[in-house]
Amino acid sequence: MSEYHAPIEDMQFVLHNVAGLDQILEIDDFQGMDRELIAAILDESSKFSSNVLDPLNKVGDEHGSICENSEVTTPPGWKEAYRQFVDSGWNGLSFDVERGGQGLPWLVATAVQEMWHSSNMSFGLCPLLTQGAIRALELHGSKEQQERYLERLISGEWTGTMNLTESQAGSDLAAIRTRAVAENGYYRIKGQKIFITYGEHDLTENIIHFVLARCADSPAGVKGISMFVVPKFLVNEDGSLGERNDLRCVSLEHKLGIHASPTAVMSYGDNGGAIGYLVGEKNRGLEYMFTMMNLARHAVGVEGLAVAERAYQHAIEYARQRVQGTAIGTRERVAIVEHPDVRRMLMTMKSLIDGMRCLAYFTAGVFDLSIKHPDEIARQNYGELQALLIPLVKGWCAESGNEVAYIGVQIHGGMGFIEESGAAQYLRDVRITPIYEGTTGIQANDLIGRKILRGDREVLERLVENIRQSISQNDQEDETVALISTAVQTALSHFNRATDWVYQTGETQPQVTAAASVGYMNVFALTVAGWLMLDMASIAATDLRTGSGHTEHLQEKLISAKYFATHILPRAQANADAVIQSSAVALELAESQF
């Protein structure tokens, strides 16, 4: 088995050169933070991921979490690792300093989270969900709720969950049936929720559930859903734990991957009703859920990137060790890393990972600026840009993560199919990322509907203008950069073609536009990732010429971007052609003809 090594050099290159971390650190809120501090944090996080989380990844896959009599036992070693995680302060990285967090930019937290998910995605899901809960309370909780729960959620002493799905209500939350009945300042919650990540576990003494439910007098549909905070153990005014609430884990799902992450069926109110407290205003629960879902979606895109990175490291180690066949034109037996087709596969993995990292980190930086930028208009602009980019991060990074893990198995040959080798676990684990927090289709629908057709075209135009500027302002002396620049220009022209088509057909043929949405999302994501890779390559080329930086690494970034431009970007045209010429073809058959 390979060991995880955080790709800190790659991360730092993207953080500082692509995602604008230095600009972000200049903001007052981040006073006292500098490159050195960030480097130290990445270094510590790397050690924790390699030494604590990574060794538990396979254990977790093999044991899984187990539910007996409503109690869930996590795999051996999990509890101790979580304790260390909390003690080291990792959980509160990007949260409020006044509540015990560390107040770091989301961008830095993103790099750290990449490490958790690379080394152990099942583990990383626990803080991912807690973050959502923290965010919900920060944005929508009452002062009293914040005081009661926030500090211990930020420290990680307690964990949080999101309870949305019911068996009849998956992508369509309008169908939610869980009921809330008002009673003396709280509510009684009754209903069953499914797919609840870390809905029950033995890592902490309390779990704070956030539950979507419907009040009796609420309207039908999405505008009648409210959000409730429902703790596993009620919390007394002095902060001590009170009564056990009327909720329980019915069972855990038997899943394709992320076996250690308990996916619970939760029952609320078997004995009269679980006590829950309304968050914010009644009937605005879905709106609240969506404000925090943005970050969760980003985090899932990062999971795609993270598992891809891990699969890549695993594959390259195998390719270096595994001797098989001879080098072309010689009789020398070589490690398979020397075979051109294995090289091609590794390059595809590497350049997709670089593209994902550029896109995910850049978007995280935009998120920080949307919250912390001193200028209000700038904040608003960054906020709109972030909303436009999130579905790309979630949609494209999750799908690309699957592509990379698939190649990782392939590089292992027959061993890739044997669980012992570990390559298959990444394939199984990452398969959830294009599904949860909104499927790829849902992301594409959100992109094309809310963000493009019902959004402000100005936002898109500003982004396109930025891409044009990069194309015209990149390192003009370097041949490779010139080649990449041309490829990005071509991709951009296909993207613009596709965008015009979306605006044209969106009003008149909404069905056809919807059928085109994933294709359009792909063209969009490829173009943006290509653009950011161009920026990366341009800086690498300049640094190489001026002799600043680590030569081998700069060359690597340049070639990775070149490979992306020449092997990955041609997909933009294939997708644009399909979108424009023939999205309607997808709808030509009658349902009975399938």
Added chain:
Amino acid sequence: MSEYHAPIEDMQFVLHNVAGLDQILEIDDFQGMDRELIAAILDESSKFSSNVLDPLNKVGDEHGSICENSEVTTPPGWKEAYRQFVDSGWNGLSFDVERGGQGLPWLVATAVQEMWHSSNMSFGLCPLLTQGAIRALELHGSKEQQERYLERLISGEWTGTMNLTESQAGSDLAAIRTRAVAENGYYRIKGQKIFITYGEHDLTENIIHFVLARCADSPAGVKGISMFVVPKFLVNEDGSLGERNDLRCVSLEHKLGIHASPTAVMSYGDNGGAIGYLVGEKNRGLEYMFTMMNLARHAVGVEGLAVAERAYQHAIEYARQRVQGTAIGTRERVAIVEHPDVRRMLMTMKSLIDGMRCLAYFTAGVFDLSIKHPDEIARQNYGELQALLIPLVKGWCAESGNEVAYIGVQIHGGMGFIEESGAAQYLRDVRITPIYEGTTGIQANDLIGRKILRGDREVLERLVENIRQSISQNDQEDETVALISTAVQTALSHFNRATDWVYQTGETQPQVTAAASVGYMNVFALTVAGWLMLDMASIAATDLRTGSGHTEHLQEKLISAKYFATHILPRAQANADAVIQSSAVALELAESQF
């Protein structure tokens, strides 16, 4: 869970209109066989697959085959199913009538095998391996060996295995170390083999192993490998079972998928040496293995098709049942099959399946003609064409089968990740197809090396000429056919571009050409599949106009081909661009830079 229904109408359309079954049935060897007989066989096979094999598929996945003390127990119901399989004569479908087979064309056997693998790939692997053994004996065995083993292998009373791989010898068989020492008319075999499909099981009382091994006086490398037949129980002259041979199953692998198919580590000669009999001439084992590997590779491509078909049927049933969300512009809650993006996914599955079936069946027909055509030159031409097409069937259908199974999971949303739904099993099972019997990279290498660069360009030119004829001679009146025809023409031009490039660089830059091989294979396969889909569409359009045939089905074939032309074929350009412009980029990084 959905039930498998063999797509007999689709199969027959391709058999008769694309793969030339009627022409094949006119050959003397197939006297007495006609459309009606074939229809009856497909019908019976469909029943057997739906009623016997399909219900065992999930059982097999959950139980797996288990090894204890060198004995392997297959899952509950497996033995009875295999008994029925043998009793119904399915095993000998395409084999010699004089030895108890049914002498049907390989093309018909291919359709039947598609059904086995759709309904239960783990089960289907057992006869797949036996077929290889039969073929090895038919082509290379001595008369005595044929008499001793063939009849009972053809009936399925005994099964056969292929023992190639050793831990240090996977894709590279030159590294084989298993030894054979001559002794009184037989050999003593010693060594360990891995990845032996059905290497041990409880379905039959004897297992006939075909083992590659090296004699002490043989040269090193691939030219020193011989093939031996090594029965589990020795067979006396009267056909009765004799002594237990010195071979055993050490363990079974814990695999990502096909859990019921026992993948054995086999040890030969722990107690002095297993008795084995040389097949054919010494040192020609690898050559023999390759002659039969062609059919095995074809069969693996058919597995890709078959699992794709099953995943599609599973997904369409779920999409029809699962109510979620409203139809665009209405408040009506609908089954997800009504959502445009789900439709797009289903169309992608369907048209890929049609493309795979056209390619796989057409190639099976070419194989029949290469053996049975009355004219010797024709036989030779078909043989060369078959050799050219096999890597496309294996490479492209296996990869496309994975793509389709992946989409099948996606259509299930959250349920796709839960094993209970069954969608994930297809994803896991089909993942082996791009790996065994030569990885996709090995197929592409074989294509570009042996078949293109070291092959006869005439063969390729004749194929291209056939494609050109289809483009110019298809149904000229139909608009859809015209559109498909243009798309195929475009794909062909990209294919020709790529072929010219391969010939140009093949000699001077073998490394770069090797890095391009999978991309080239994709362009090639897409073009050939597109061509066959064009033929299918042209016939469907003509039949529609003349009112012959089943209107709904003909429309479906036409639209499926249109979707292939507009959504799948654009990949040909993306692949050709990558191949031509930048295969060298894959090799630009030093190994240390990965």
